[in-house]
Amino acid sequence: MTTTTVIMMIVILGFVWGGLAILASVAWRKEGAKRGGEG
DSSP, rough: HHHHHHEEEEEEHHHHHHHHHHHHHHHHHHHHHHHSSSS
């Protein structure tokens, strides 16, 4: 594996995890609003 390949994998994984984190936070806020702002 070359250094470029490793960097690309890290960047892609970063985007994937970042997207999942954003989706999770949005869903969490919606659930919190339904329950009256607990979360």
